[in-house]
Amino acid sequence: MQDRRLAEADRLRLIVVLLTAFFACLFYAATAVLVAGLAVKMLGYARTPAPLKIPTTPAPATRGGVVLRILREVTLFASLFGANKWIWLFGWIFHVALALVLLRHLRYFTQPVWGVVEIAQPFGVYAGFAMLAGLAGLWARRFLVERIRYISTYSDHLMLALLAAIAASGLAMKYLSHTDIVALKAFMLGLMAFDWQPLPAHPVLLVHLALVAALMAVFPASKLLHAPGVFFSPGLNQADDSRERRHVTRWAQG
Amino acid sequence: MAAPDVLAPALKQYPVIPILQRGAMAASKPYAASDKMNEALGFPGKLVDDWQAKAIGKMGELLGKYRSFKVYLDACVHCGACTDKCHYFLGTGDPKNMPVARQDLVRKVYRRYFTLAGKVFPKLVGAEDLTESVLDDWYKYFNQCSECRRCSVYCPYGIDTAEITMAAKEIMDSIGMGQKYTNEIIGKVHKLGNNLGLPGPALRNTLETMEEEVKEDTGLDVRFPVDEQGAEVLVVVPSADFFAEPHVYSLIGYAKVFHAAGIRWTFSSHASEAGNFGLFIGNYEQMRKIAVRVREAALELGVKRIVVGECGHAWRVAYSFWNTLIGPFDWLDARYPVPQHICELTYDLIRRGAIQFDREKNDHRVVTFHDSCNVARGSGMGGIPGGQFILPREIIRAACNHFHDMAPETIRQHTFCCGGGGGLLTDELLDLRVKGALPRMEALKQVVDAYGVNFMAAICAICKAQFSKVLPYYKFDMEMIGGVHQLVGDAIRLGRND
Ligand code: SF4
Numbered sequence A: 001m002q003d004r005r006l007a008e009a010d011r012l013r014l015i016v017v018l019l020t021a022f023f024a025c026l027f028y029a030a031t032a033v034l035v036a037g038l039a040v041k042m043l044g045y046a047r048t049p050a051p052l053k054i055p056t057t058p059a060p061a062t063r064g065g066v067v068l069r070i071l072r073e074v075t076l077f078a079s080l081f082g083a084n085k086w087i088w089l090f091g092w093i094f095h096v097a098l099a100l101v102l103l104r105h106l107r108y109f110t111q112p113v114w115g116v117v118e119i120a121q122p123f124g125v126y127a128g129f130a131m132l133a134g135l136a137g138l139w140a141r142r143f144l145v146e147r148i149r150y151i152s153t154y155s156d157h158l159m160l161a162l163l164a165a166i167a168a169s170g171l172a173m174k175y176l177s178h179t180d181i182v183a184l185k186a187f188m189l190g191l192m193a194f195d196w197q198p199l200p201a202h203p204v205l206l207v208h209l210a211l212v213a214a215l216m217a218v219f220p221a222s223k224l225l226h227a228p229g230v231f232f233s234p235g236l237n238q239a240d241d242s243r244e245r246r247h248v249t250r251w252a253q254g
Numbered sequence B: 001m002a003a004p005d006v007l008a009p010a011l012k013q014y015p016v017i018p019i020l021q022r023g024a025m026a027a028s029k030p031y032a033a034s035d036k037m038n039e040a041l042g043f044p045g046k047l048v049d050d051w052q053a054k055a056i057g058k059m060g061e062l063l064g065k066y067r068s069f070k071v072y073l074d075a076c077v078h079c080g081a082c083t084d085k086c087h088y089f090l091g092t093g094d095p096k097n098m099p100v101a102r103q104d105l106v107r108k109v110y111r112r113y114f115t116l117a118g119k120v121f122p123k124l125v126g127a128e129d130l131t132e133s134v135l136d137d138w139y140k141y142f143n144q145c146s147e148c149r150r151c152s153v154y155c156p157y158g159i160d161t162a163e164i165t166m167a168a169k170e171i172m173d174s175i176g177m178g179q180k181y182t183n184e185i186i187g188k189v190h191k192l193g194n195n196l197g198l199p200g201p202a203l204r205n206t207l208e209t210m211e212e213e214v215k216e217d218t219g220l221d222v223r224f225p226v227d228e229q230g231a232e233v234l235v236v237v238p239s240a241d242f243f244a245e246p247h248v249y250s251l252i253g254y255a256k257v258f259h260a261a262g263i264r265w266t267f268s269s270h271a272s273e274a275g276n277f278g279l280f281i282g283n284y285e286q287m288r289k290i291a292v293r294v295r296e297a298a299l300e301l302g303v304k305r306i307v308v309g310e311c312g313h314a315w316r317v318a319y320s321f322w323n324t325l326i327g328p329f330d331w332l333d334a335r336y337p338v339p340q341h342i343c344e345l346t347y348d349l350i351r352r353g354a355i356q357f358d359r360e361k362n363d364h365r366v367v368t369f370h371d372s373c374n375v376a377r378g379s380g381m382g383g384i385p386g387g388q389f390i391l392p393r394e395i396i397r398a399a400c401n402h403f404h405d406m407a408p409e410t411i412r413q414h415t416f417c418c419g420g421g422g423g424l425l426t427d428e429l430l431d432l433r434v435k436g437a438l439p440r441m442e443a444l445k446q447v448v449d450a451y452g453v454n455f456m457a458a459i460c461a462i463c464k465a466q467f468s469k470v471l472p473y474y475k476f477d478m479e480m481i482g483g484v485h486q487l488v489g490d491a492i493r494l495g496r497n498d
């Protein structure tokens, strides 16, 4: 009897060790793919010349104006607001909620936890629901609006599914099936210090983490590239000063 | 190929987004350029044998040369915000005329050959081989984009379908799939200095006749000089201004402005064209070669300023690209913008009181203004934000008593293309052009009904030619369209400005 219990405990311990090792490696790999992939992509963008001045109207006349413009685009989605209020509403809700949720999650990576992260905790929970709502709205449009149905690819649906599953599994841990977040935090801090700590073998948590790793890995090979892309878009990042300042790039010398 | 039937859609009271009509415009395509036309520009005469490999190679080259092309192909999230912004989609309902769907024609090939996801999971990410039928779609649907940039205004990443269209056209040219209308015209500019193929002596004749006509009209010696050494200003205009109607009335307007202001100016027979179709085919080298003629002419004539006439895409090239292509301009008078738009010049003279108007001479007109896409979304004026919208309207107000704008969502940066820009102003595409004009025609109808508008001013030769042709399909008088300097020319005070 005693032996059986011991054996059981050993098996559990072994599972935890294996899980810990697996997820640690998974996250190292996913991070490596994310960072290296984004670096390659962004370097590629930066190295490619923009030979002609093609700012999108209405364009600011100065560099400072360009900074403001991009800020307005990435925080308020100003152009999208002018284009389509529904897409704006769902898209904006989703992104703001995502930002809050990410901020909230920083508590697993910082010790002591930063002040802003503390403040964001209560909002972060509601943001999880808002995120799901935004995703649902965006997804519904892919089915209901004929034009958007026409342009949607399988990967567009899959990306929404992935994000929704991440949000749902996260909320499930908050409301349905709690996990040991103290141990989780130890695991995360350990990951960053290359000093592995056991990962709680909680099924919902494992799903949640696996999906996040998948998202990180596909980031540089998917339309999520819109995130760095918005900063490199010549339409948005060029100033309307072609007559005042001669714009010359590598291959295009007058 | 017989010209397709031309069908004008009914004008609706309120614009509605059409339901998709797959393949509605699948029969629309322009004539192919002849071997000779293609070869004159250094392109292969006809479709090369290994076109697929060549096209992919060219795409790779462009991905390395144009950040716009590279970033725009990656960054689109298929949000759909642009789907109802293109006049060709609104007029035809063909889903491939939705800007993002148009981009996707290239994007799916890009994904297949240049991205990991597309190489491994083509079906999943909508990647596709460059097959004959894909290429066929390219030729059709990139010749249904007027490169008007309206879609870019609404895209959260500023993705400009015109950049994709230009790249696609450049790829097609490089494998021998040139389009007749654009490539024939570019050949003419290289040879004779203008899109119409008007040789120097003919140009001189035309202008002499014009001098006589204006003399008969006004009793004054309003001059139309060509190749005059020592003139202060070189004026470069779209060659349609030399003889097409209503364009020529604007030309008379420019001449009267210079006359009234006492500025010495000249045309050049070497650079008798402001238009630059190199832009339309997305070819940097062609665009530069055409622009260089202006620089050469200005240097040879020893002018101090360069002024560009009423031509939309010409002004985009001049304002946004000349400094890059043929600058620097440190040898010109730095007190004036280089290049300067004729509207900037006229506006400046108005403000200084150097020219005056008898506005009642335009009282038979109720005027509205059509913002031409390349002016609105590819340039500026007056060095002030939105100057390209303000200056022409201020000039119209100075010269006319009755002016009404069209609906705000159809003007300024939101303006709808006339339907004939981007190298599509050719008869075999008339059905497309008529349908593409629908959103503008609907906006026009509103002000016609509400205010009795009977004149739509524009500052673009393509807009003028296009509207002259399509207005009758919508039961409007073709003479409703004209130039801003036509209004100026009709009301400006001559001979007694002291
Ligand atoms: S550039 Fe103009 S014509 Fe081309 S897709 Fe965009 S809106 Fe349509």
Ligand code: SF4
Binding pocket: B075, B076, B077, B078, B079, B080, B081, B082, B083, B099, B100, B154, B155, B156, B157, B159
């Ligand atoms: S608005 Fe921009 S991101 Fe959205 S579908 Fe159109 S091109 Fe793509």
